[in-house]
Amino acid sequence: MHIEMHGIHKAFGTNQVLKGVDFELRQGEVHALMGENGAGKSTLMNILVGLHALDEGKITVDGKETVFSNPGEAEKQGITFIHQELNIWPEMTVLENLFIGRELNLPYGLLDTRKMKRLAREQLQRLSVDLPLNREAGACSVGQQQMIEIAKALMTDAKVIIMDEPTAALTEREIVKLFEVIRALKAEGVSIVYISHRMEEIFAICDRITVMRDGITVDTKDIPATNFDEVVRKMVGRELTERYPKRNPKPGExxxxxxxxxxxxxxxxxxxxxxxxxxxxxxxxxxxxxxxxxxxxxxxxxxxxxxxxxxxxxxxxxxxxxxxxxxxxxxxxxxxxxxxxxxxxxxxxxxxxxxxxxxxxxxxxxxxxxxxxxxxxxxxxxxxxxxxxxxxxxxxxxxxxxxxxxxxxxxxxxxxxxxxxxxxxxxxxxxxxxxxxxxxxxxxxxxxxxxxxxxxxxxxxxxxxxxxxxxxxxxxxxxxxxxxxxxxxxxxx
The missing domain is CATH 3.40.50.300 (P-loop containing nucleotide triphosphate hydrolases)
Known part of the structure; x- marks a missing residue:
C-alpha cells in the first residue's frame, strides 16, 4: 500500500496543530515519524485513520483520493493504528481484548472460542509472550498490555501498521523480538509508520525518516543519509549538546x-x-x-x-x-x-x-x-x-x-x-x-x-x-x- 498526504492542515479551536504537512509512506518500508511532543505526529496519523477530520489537504491511497470517516473503516482497508495510550479493557480477559469487535462465531451465533484461543496463542507465541488467555488485562503489566495491543494489530492482516511509541514499556529482549516481527512484516510487503523518541531504535529498524516541528514537515531523508545530531537539530530547531548532562554527585546522609x-x-x-x-x-x-x-x-x-x-x-x-x-x-x-x-x-x-x-x-x-x-x-x-x-x-x-x-x-x-x-x-x-x-x-x-x-x-x-x-x-x-x-x-x- 502506498500512501501520500499533501498539505494537511488541522486546528483545534484557535490552536493550529498542523500547518501544511506532507508525508509519504511507500509499500514495504519502515518509516520513522519524529518530532518533539506537540509537533503533530499523532494528530497526522489520527487524520489518516479517520479519528480526526482534516481541515485542508489531500490523502491518496494507492493513487486514489481517500478519506476515512472512522478508524474501523481504515482498518477494513488494511490500516491499523497502535496508539501510545493503550486501548485496553482492564476488566476483560486477554483473549477478549484480542478479539473485541472481531469475535469469531459458530453457527447459531455461538462464539468459536477454540479457534479464537488457537489464533491468540499463535500471535502471542510469535511475539514470545507467555500470558494466560483468561487473565484480566488490567492485571497485566503496562509492558504486557503493550504486547497485547501489538498482537491485536498483527491479527488484522494489516497492510499498514502505525506504531506510536511501541517499545515504551518493553524490555530490551522484547524490543529485539518486536524488531524481528517488524522485519518479517516488511518482507511480506507491510508498511510501518514508526513513531518513537528512541534514536537508537530509529537507526536500527527504519528505512526513512520524516521530521516534524511545530506542525510542519521539516525534512524527509533516507536513514543512511542522516545522523543523530542532524535529526535532533531538525526536531528542536537548535543544537542539543550532550544527551545526558554531566552529574557531580555528592551523596549525603x-x-x-x-x-x-x-x-x-x-x-x-x-x-x-x-x-x-x-x-x-x-x-x-x-x-x-x-x-x-x-x-x-x-x-x-x-x-x-x-x-x-x-x-x-x-x-x-x-x-x-x-x-x-x-x-x-x-x-x-x-x-x-x-x-x-x-x-x-x-x-x-x-x-x-x-x-x-x-x-x-x-x-x-x-x-x-x-x-x-x-x-x-x-x-x-x-x-x-x-x-x-x-x-x-x-x-x-x-x-x-x-x-x-x-x-x-x-x-x-x-x-x-x-x-x-x-x-x-x-x-x-x-x-x-x-x-x-x-x-x-x-x-x-x-x-x-x-x-x-x-x-x-x-x-x-x-x-x-x-x-x-x-x-x-x-x-x-x-x-x-x-x-x-x-x-x-x-x-x-
Whole structure:
C-alpha cells in the first residue's frame, strides 16, 4: 500500500496543530515519524485513520483520493493504528481484548472460542509472550498490555501498521523480538509508520525518516543519509549538546533504607539504601519486580514483611498519604490511569498533592495556588495556552511534565521515578535530566526505574539490577555496562 498526504492542515479551536504537512509512506518500508511532543505526529496519523477530520489537504491511497470517516473503516482497508495510550479493557480477559469487535462465531451465533484461543496463542507465541488467555488485562503489566495491543494489530492482516511509541514499556529482549516481527512484516510487503523518541531504535529498524516541528514537515531523508545530531537539530530547531548532562554527585546522609522487604509472589528480601543527592537506577527485565517494589514503598501495595527506614527512623507506610506526609513522591509508570486525572485541568492536577501548602483554615488561597502552578508550568516548560487546559488534551510528554511538577511541588526528600521519560521527546528528556540534577544538587534522593539502558547508565550513580523478585546485583563505575546489566537481569553473575 502506498500512501501520500499533501498539505494537511488541522486546528483545534484557535490552536493550529498542523500547518501544511506532507508525508509519504511507500509499500514495504519502515518509516520513522519524529518530532518533539506537540509537533503533530499523532494528530497526522489520527487524520489518516479517520479519528480526526482534516481541515485542508489531500490523502491518496494507492493513487486514489481517500478519506476515512472512522478508524474501523481504515482498518477494513488494511490500516491499523497502535496508539501510545493503550486501548485496553482492564476488566476483560486477554483473549477478549484480542478479539473485541472481531469475535469469531459458530453457527447459531455461538462464539468459536477454540479457534479464537488457537489464533491468540499463535500471535502471542510469535511475539514470545507467555500470558494466560483468561487473565484480566488490567492485571497485566503496562509492558504486557503493550504486547497485547501489538498482537491485536498483527491479527488484522494489516497492510499498514502505525506504531506510536511501541517499545515504551518493553524490555530490551522484547524490543529485539518486536524488531524481528517488524522485519518479517516488511518482507511480506507491510508498511510501518514508526513513531518513537528512541534514536537508537530509529537507526536500527527504519528505512526513512520524516521530521516534524511545530506542525510542519521539516525534512524527509533516507536513514543512511542522516545522523543523530542532524535529526535532533531538525526536531528542536537548535543544537542539543550532550544527551545526558554531566552529574557531580555528592551523596549525603542515608535518606531511605529498605530492609528485607517482601511481598509474596512478587519480590523477596529486598534490601538497599539511597543517599541524599544521588540517583539510584533500578534495571531488570519486565516482570522482574522493579515497579512492584516501588509501589510497596509508596504504600500503593502492602508489604508482607520487612522494614522501611527514612533518615534513620522506621516508618509505617500503609497508604500513599503516609508516604506523601513523609516527603516521598512517586511518578508512576502509568501516567494515564495513575499519574493524572485527565478530565482535571493542569492547575488542579499540579495542586492535588500540595493543597495543604496554600490552604488556611479550610480555605484555598487562589492567588497562592495560581502562583504555585504558574511557577511550575514555566519551570518545566509545559506547552499549553492556559493552566486551565484539561491534562488529557496535552501531548504525552507534556502530561509527563505535569506529573513530575505535582510531586516536585511537595518538596520531597525522596522521589521515585518509574519510567520518567517514557514517550517524551529528546529535547524534553534533557530538560527532565537537568531537573533531576537540580533536585539532587538540593539533596533530594532519587530512585529511577527505567527500561532504557542508555538512560540508566547515563543518569545513575549506582545501578541495582532486579531478577525475578530478587536483587541480582549492584553496579557502579566501570562495572556499569549494558552487558553487565543484562547478565545480572537474566540471572547471571
Amino acid at each position: 542515608v535518606v531511605l533504607e529498605v530492609k528485607n522487604a517482601t511481598r509474596r509472589g512478587l519480590f523477596e528480601n529486598i534490601s538497599f539504601k539511597v543517599h541524599a543527592g544521588e540517583v539510584v537506577g533500578f534495571s531488570g527485565l519486565m516482570g522482574a519486580g522493579r515497579t512492584e517494589i516501588m509501589r510497596a514503598i509508596f504504600g500503593l501495595d502492602k508489604l508482607h514483611s520487612g522494614e522501611i527506614m527514612l533518615k534513620g527512623k522506621k516508618i509505617n507506610i500503609r497508604r500513599p498519604e503516609d508516604a506523601v506526609r513523609h516527603g516521598i513522591g512517586f511518578i508512576t509508570e502509568d501516567r494515564k490511569d495513575e499519574g493524572l486525572v485527565l478530565d482535571f485541568s493542569i492547575r488542579e492536577n499540579m495542586a492535588l498533592p500540595n493543597l495543604f501548602s496554600f490552604t488556611s483554615k479550610g480555605f484555598i488561597s487562589s492567588r497562592k495556588e495560581k502562583e504555585f502552578v504558574d511557577t511550575l508550568v514555566k519551570r518545566l516548560q509545559v506547552k499549553t495556552q492556559s493552566a486551565e487546559t484539561p491534562a488529557g488534551s496535552l501531548s504525552g510528554g507534556n502530561q509527563q511534565k505535569v506529573v513530575i511538577a505535582k510531586w516536585i511541588g511537595i518538596g520531597p526528600s525522596l522521589l521515585i521515578l518509574d519510567e520518567p521519560t517514557r514517550g517524551v521527546d529528546v529535547g524534553a528528556k534533557r530538560e527532565i535530566y537537568q531537573l533531576i540534577n537540580e533536585l539532587t544538587d538540593r539533596g533530594v534522593a532519587i530512585i529511577m526505574v527505567s527500561s532504557e539502558l542508555p538512560e540508566v547508565l547515563g543518569m545513575s550513580d549506582r545501578i541495582i539490577v532486579v531478577h525475578e523478585g530478587h536483587i541480582g546485583g549492584e553496579l557502579t563505575g566501570s562495572e556499569a555496562t549494558q552487558e553487565n546489566i543484562m547478565t545480572l537481569a537474566t540471572g547471571g553473575q
